[in-house]
Amino acid sequence: MNKSIRNIGVIAHVDAGKTTTSERILFHTGKNYRIGDVNHGDTTMDFDEQERRRGITINSAATTVFWKGAQINLIDTPGHIDFNIEVNRSLRVLDGAIVVFDGVAGVEPQTETNWRLADRYHVPRIAFVNKLDRIGADFPRVVTMIGERLGVRTAVLQWPIGAEGGFEGVVDLLTQRALTWTSEDVGGNLHEGPVPAHLQGVVQAQRAKLLDAIVEQDDDVLAAFLEGREPTVAQLQACIRKGTLAGAFVPVLAGAAFKNKGVEPLLDAAVAYLPAPGEVAAQAGQPEADPDGPLAALAFKVVSDTSGTMVYVRVYRGRLRPGDVVLNTNTGRRERIARLYEVHANKVEERSVIEAGGIAAVVGLKDTVTGHTLADPAAPLVLETITVPEPVIDVAVEPKTQADQQHLGKALAAMVREDPSLRVRQDAESGQTLLSGMGELQLEVSIEKLRSRHHVEVNVGRPQVAFRETLTRAVEVTHLHKKQSGGPGQYAEVTLQFEPLPRGEGVVFENRTVGGAVPREFVPAVEAGVRRAAQTGVVAGYATEDFRVSLVDGRFHERDSSTVAFELAAAAAFREAAVQAGPVLLEPVMAVEVITPADFVGDVLGDLSRRRGLVRGQDTRGNAAVVDAHVPLKEMFGYIGHLRAMSSGRAQYTMQFDHYAEAPASVLDAVRSR
Template sequence: MNSVPRPLRNIGVIAHVDAGKTTTTERILYYTGRNHRIGDTHAGTATMDFDDQEKRRGITINSAATTVFWNGVQINLIDTPGHIDFNIEVNRSLRVLDGAVVVFDGVAGVEPQTETNWRLADKYGVPRIAFVNKLDRTGADFERVVRMLEQRLGVKALVLQWPIGTEGGFRGVVDLVGERALVWRSDDPDDGYVVQAIPTELVAMVQQRRERLIEAAAEQDDEALRAYVEGAGVSGEQLRACIRKGTLAGAFVPVLAGAAFKNKGVEPLLDAVVDYLPAPGEVSGARQPESDPQGPLAALAFKVVSEAHGLMVFVRVYRGRLQPGDTVLNASTGRRERVARLYEVHANRHEERALLQAGDIAALVGLKDTLTGHTLCDPQHPLVLEQIVVPEPVIDVAIEPKTQADQQGLSRALQALVKEDPSLHVRQDAESGQTVLSGMGELQLEVSLEKLRTKHRVEVSVGRPQVAFRETLTQMTEVHHVHKKQSGGPGQFAEVSLRLEPLPRGAGIRFESRIVGGAIPREFIPAVETGLRRAAEAGVLAGYPCVDFQATLLDGRFHERDSSGMAFELAAAAAFRVGAAKAAPAVLEPVMAVEVITPVEHLGDCIGDLHRRRGSVRAQDQRDNVVTVQAWVPLKEMFGYIGQLRALSSGRAQYSMQFDHYAVAPQGVAQESVSA
């Protein structure tokens, strides 16, 4: 790795919806001088929410990138959506980022989507800073949020700041590292903060907290630990170095405090990003090669945007350099592509670049066949970087073009949508012939259909949202099938013996060949797998994709002249249909993790309603007169839930949900889905 890391930070801002993520990002843009006015999410003036739908809905839909500078360090910043329907944006951003700022609502604390994003950051090994926001709101409780961080996320929270004042009286923070108070003069962003002595009433508590901080941080360095144990004291510089080391190692998560909307806490947050989050190459792992600007090119495409003049592909360069006119190898497809232009992106503004090097995040123009997750590399040094895992869709809508002109544009428009958002799937329903669009939730599908109309000028008729059922096998079976055709022309012959057996939920489809002695030539075996997978797509009960099973090719025969890949593909498909029908097939339905927050007086009604929806309550947590209920509920029962919840609670309860797992549907639901 580089002996001296670049003064560069690639970070993302992630959170549950409405935790104040985009508001925090807008303040970062203002304080770093990127913007000269502060945008507002709800007024539709946020820089990072530049899409028309984002402005109208007041939420972040697309991840947006920008570059800012703070204390001589370049910060490439990605603002991500908080809504679960757009979680692919968080997923693919975290895959290429070196660090993240996780924003928590000071009242709500750790919310469901925060947990999902946190697990994603764990998966990709991304060091984090926690920023407890909205501490000026009624009900905000910094200490409670810190406890939730440790209990729900299973991490060690390292408190670096303590709030001065509570709720409406919140006016600053105690900097535990520097042993000083930072007090903001007013809510005006230009007034800034003044450094003061720590308030007398907080001195004892701050000493206690600082002692804990030094003890935890000093464990990261032998010299600092020795100085602490011997009572010599740990210097401020040593302490910051220890905090950085522990943050990068994942030993703990630094916690800061603020109220971004009131312009309090953002400058110290930027200081922490520079001090404690890694530069490119400082956190090594299997997912990225060494960050060497002189080495052969290695870059990962993590986002594709369709524009009028072609595709704009966002990449993270891990190694080497890239210039306009370079030819690169797409190692995921095996094809070579030529890079026409390079752009540094600032939300919806683009600045042309002459060079990219290891550590940079930027956009390329000129690539034709590069998609999310593809690796771009030096043609002489091929390698494939770890892919981006895309979640399975759980909800479908059938769409039909309104006119002949729309028919011609629909296929092209859907192709563009799926290129941009790989969590969308498109398929043709075998029985009805309808085009089915599948996604992660109603809001995502609604936004995608709006894009069809406004961006691609295609009008469609839309069916009611439907649950994306699946099928699976519940018993093991073996099946033997001969495919033989001899009616004029060359014949077709293929014989296969298969074993089909169920796998645990979420395992997908596995294929194994146990052919020995050349019973089936090696070149025909991939065709057997292709036939199996193609047949599984259509299921055997109601046309839903069949998942979570293993197919083992046990034996077979071939004919020297009449056997072909096509014949074995057809034989395997027919064998699957026969075998799956004998393996006690079952319908699977998506089950959602639902969190309901309700006043205590409406708790009984809310729980009763969840039970009527076939829900099972997992946990309850009461705080003051508000109760948080966590439950598993089948998605089929959640359509129209918000209206019922408001009616039950006089409009005071709220909920959020996200996909959790697939489960075997009860017989009545399964029969209904088959009939439909």
């Protein structure tokens, strides 16, 4: 295991300063000789034309930098909820994360979503409270929000010197030294000195609180501390590292990345406290990071362009070289590695080998997509895959010309391979091609990609809600499929039990037959028939989900039964059962957060109520009011225009998918009449 490697992601809510922080890291580590600016559209990590034009991160971008002898493989991820798949798959392959918080806004909705993803993948993280030079920045309040809203214990390592326009630097609570930046220019302006006299009291109090939190990580250090002996800085740093990796607490640092204040200590903390590959392998369900072991690697991103396809992989064990033949354990097929590249944003450098702990781009893989495991053919294993969220919004796309018709299918297939949170399907009734995604912005970006990258011109319909259907009652159905038309016939009888499941459970299939009532080779066909039929529900033609189907009995014919017959029987049984099982329409409900001047709170609440919204709470953030609500997605189209109009352009909002809920009769009638 190479203990000098750090695979780190930078994650945050949109506009918290994530890409700016990444750009400063590139400069201070010597990777770049000039600093990119999001506002000027010349950042290294946001290299895509749409990213620069929109001023947001759309694609996760990887690079490698070096800091004080450590190699840092850095991934800058998007902050907008529509591109959450990028954060999801990045966190799956990272060992640690820097979570950037806006010093004014604090913990924002997308930060919470990303934090839960990091919890799922057992990713240790450190918090960086950014933008402390802004009006309204409040470091203690943000630290309190992190503890309360994210449910974690914080270990504050730094205390800010000055606030807002007077922010000068930080006090390192471990060394009790002041780190100040005398100008906003970069390079050579970090100065170390004594703690300012007016901060002596608060620094002593915060340091005592910090020591209480971290000495618990080592019995010997704790015993010495209780006896009144001061631990050394090295001992305290070891305790912080141990607690961070175990998830006992989250170290918190402070700064203002745009003003080049706090970046060097942040890099020091990333190297000191975040794990090397393999250090948290057992907890995260990963193989040990042994470079001499059999290969185990995970594909986590696919990028296609006119020159071909590159697959980003994280090597967990063994080595990967050009020419290697690897087994894709998800498909059972062997693939050959043509070339290996180390990636720096949109530039690549060819490599002859990537060892355990490394991240690289591979050329030559034909059937490998996001979430697939690549392994030594002699030692196959399947790594935990990547969870892909379900889309909640559709748009119809149709080619403008015959030439576009020929290329549209290929272009859409390439885009879905790149971004598995996109879906493409044909509407059964209209025959239209529907592109589905997580939000309007993601679909807008995808349509632009069709035109700019794939050179396919399309007409685009209005965004539509991706409704679902579900069952509300348990039923049992027996269906006999029997057909005789000369020669071999078709015969299959199935008895299926259907019962509703909680939201988000999907479709669960169980085989509960005994005594060979349905031969084993036909059981997968029964499941396939139900799943295929469930794609078109009986209420309004939307996919039916959140139910369990159990195959409890059946009959077969020695000569006339086949997989096709059992699939058809199961599909017909589903359609019969769906009618009897109290089918209902489900609509996606969004978690909406509105930040508005207090003068407009009444208007905002009234408008949300008219949109069938359920207000869950109100809070204050600085001099603004924050309204937290659940609102059906159907009612949120065009909301930004209404919000700006009612608040004189001063309010803003964010929303993300929360859950599916039963739609009222009025919505069902409107859907059926379309």
